[in-house]
Amino acid sequence: MADQMIIESSNISDGFFGFLSPSISSAHTSSPTPPNPLLSSKPLRNATPPSPTLSSTPPPIPPHYNHPYMQIYVYDLPSKYNSDWLTNERCSNHLFAAEVAIHRALVSSEVRTLDPWEADFFFVPVYVCCNFSTVNGFPAIGHARPLLGSVVELVSSEMPFWNRSQGTDHVFVASHDYGACFHAMEDVAIADGIPELLKKSIILQTFGVKYKHRCQEVENVLIPPYISPLKLQSTLGEVVGATANERDIWVFFRGKMEVNPKNISGRFYSKRVRTDIWRKFNDNPKFYLKRHRFEGYQSEIARSVFCLCPLGWAPWSPRLVESVALGCVPVIIADGIRLPFPTTIRWSEISLTVSESDVGNLDDILEHVAATNLSTIQRNLRDPMKTRALMFNDQLQRGDATWQVLNALSQMLHRSHSYKRRSRSSSQ
Known part of the structure; x- marks a missing residue:
């Protein structure tokens, strides 16, 4: 399944909806079937x-x-x-x-x-x-x-x-x-x-x-x-001041990465993408890769410049939402994925897309982005409408x-x- 991360706390968030205001009409008098x-x-x-x-x-x-x-x-x-x-x-x-x-x-x-x-x-x-x-x-x-x-x-x-x-x-x-x-x-x-x-x-x-x-x-x-709004609010409260202007992790990923992926029903988990990332970059000091769960992983996202969002069984991942909300540039690795609400969110302005076949070149790709338009992407990520829409x-x-x-x-x-x-x- 799409790789799961630990998500805890209430999912309730307040707000209001003052624009839509249809009248609540009474029951239709000619209803052929009375309401049950x-x-x-x-x-x-x-x-x-x-x-x-x-x-x-x-x-x-x-x-x-x-x-x-x-x-x-x-x-x-x-x-x-x-x-x-x-x-x-x-x-x-x-x-x-x-x-x-x-x-x-x-x-x-x-x-x-x-x-x-x-x-x-x-x-x-x-x-x-x-x-x-x-x-x-x-x-x-x-x-x-x-x-x-x-x-x-x-x-x-x-x-x-x-x-x-x-x-x-x-x-x-x-x-x-x-x-x-x-x-x-x-x-x-x-x-x-x-x-x-x-x-x-x-x-x-x-x-x-x-x-x-x-x-x-x-x-x-x-x-x-x-993703729980309350959990994200808590994480943001914890990192305000500490990491607002300093991200000490260059490339982050925490999740399932099989060293020797098992062939299940004719398919390898993550199409072996995560395995290739681990094998190639586990010893690279710029890559913060962790294979075990950690309840406070959102604080790691908030400390990171780039957050890898590779496919699991399915192409989508909760990391995409968390990365946007916590200001980490999502690096989407899932060929052909369709992303939500494209009329509201111009994904090309707030994320990177890397083909599954190019994961071996992630270090060079991200260094190039850092030298060219990273600051622009980070500025676009700070638009609160992007987070709200997700x-x-x-x-x-x-x-x-x-x-x-x-x-x-x-x-x-x-x-x-x-x-x-x-x-x-x-x-x-």
């Missing part, structure tokens, strides 16, 4: 109070958000689909926890409508990455397909909206390695493909590549992995990752039954 109490819109169970944010001043409203009155209906599903999983606090804190954070943000936001007949989109909050294996501690997602099949059967039988559109205006989160293919090994993920019942819906997923791939053959919005908060904030998702959904309003109805009415 089981699926009524109520606040998320076990909600927790807000806590500090990375920045007290939200960035300007993105100019490309063209539909400020878009409305989303959030299904209130039986607790077995979501809140029951929160008994394990890791569920809302690990790198796949965007499924929880987006749910919480939408429930408490003004973009939410309590009237499904007025909704443009329907959010289906199913947590599929919270079933942690007792063997290795990683998310076990073998239950994902039957769980999603069960929830689609429920919403399609109890309310008319899924059948009305065949799910094209319904939104799911698939934050695991290969998105809605729901498997950590690429060959199996490709063989299994995306479940038929999800192929017409919209998937919010961390997996994305620029080439044809079966696991992204669905309408999708690429999202970043989850962070999920439990309460929606202008410019944050959930806001960026709404931006993307606003470009898909042609899928909205309500939007088509309003357009027809306004043209008459």
